Amino acid sequence: MSSTTLPSEQNGAWTEAGKQRFVMKCGGSTLAALPESFFADLRDLQAQGIQPVIVHGGGPAISDNLAKLGIETEFVNGLRKTTEAVLDVVEMVLAGSINKQIVRLIQRVGGRAIGLSGVDGGLIQARPVTNHAEIGWVGEVTGVEAPIIQGVVDMGYMPVIAPVGVDVSGQRYNINADTAAGAVASHLGVSRMIVVTDVPGIMKTVRGEKKVLPSVSVQEIEDMIQTGEIYGGMIPKVRAAIACIHGDVREVVIVDGSEPQILSRVLGGEAIGTRIIRMP
Structure with a gap:
């Protein structure tokens, strides 16, 4: 087990409502590529009484499965149009293969995890986005059944949540994973989140x-995008992190998941990665 010492409830910056808990967002493809030690770190945190809540994506796997099934998809302003046929695949991949793969990886190292979809128990409630006529069954979050998540945690398991939402009529929605993670954190009363990526943080050239x-x-990020200091593949990564700043979530830490004991180090107060903050 990790020897990293985490902050106590009295002085821990990550303590929420008398308990240490955090929401972690990670893309499905990023999680699948992480070393076993990352999941061992999650296991060790759980053993120390820390409460991880995981929200994951899975865009590349969705694209791969759509191609295998011969289902063509249209993109509108960079967003996948979610038809009923696409939605079937989204749910199959996110709530099925990716979700269970993450659960298996955690359990393989001795952690305890339960996979959930936002449909289960009406966990993630949603409604159509304003431009749904253009992009189909894509939803925005209207509510999160936080007691379900806390109940899973109280039983000693890590919730692993697939971002598929549902409305009162039972209609499913494809939910952006970053938005879903921010909503989950906000409804749990967590003010900070960890976004696990394959980069060490936001980079800037200083003296070459x-x-x-x-x-x-957030404003500084937008300025850096405008000036070209943030460019290429880093733009969607930082925009994804910004999307997690929702409701009560005021700060997101973006880190490289391949760094040894990265979660323990962030929770322990080490200055690693990049903190993205929402100014008052």
């Missing part, structure tokens, strides 16, 4: 050398 910015505001 790329350096990780320890802290940056």
Whole structure:
């Protein structure tokens, strides 16, 4: 088990409502590529009484399965149009193969996890996005049944949540994973989140050398995109992290999941990765 010492309930910045808990968002493909030690770190945190709640995506796997099934998809302004046929595959991949793969990876190292879809128990309630006529069954979150998540945690399991939402009529919705993670964190009363990626944080060139910015505001990120300091594949990563800043969530830490004991180090207060903060 990890020897990393985490903050006590009295001085721990990550303590919420008398208990240490955190929401972690990660893409399905990123999680699948992480070393076994990452999941061992999750197991050790759980054993120490820390409460991880995981929300995952799975875009590349959805695309792969749509191609295998011969289902063509249309993109509108960079967003996949979610028809009923596409939605069937979204649910199959997110709530099925990706979700259970993550559960297996956690359990293989001795952790305890339960996979959930946002449909289960009406966990993630949703309604159509405003431009649903263009992009189909894509939803925005209207509510989260936080007691279901807390109940799973209280039984000693990590909730692993697939971002598929549902409305009162039973209609399913494809939910952006980052938005879903932010909503889950906000409804749980968690003010900070960890976004696990394959980059060390937001980089900036200082005197000809790329350096990780320890802290940056949402506005500063937008400015850096405009000036070209953030470019290419980093733009969707930072925009995804910004999407997690929702409701009560005021800060997101973006980190490289391949770093040893990255979660324990962040929770222990180490200055690693980039903190993205929403200014008052």
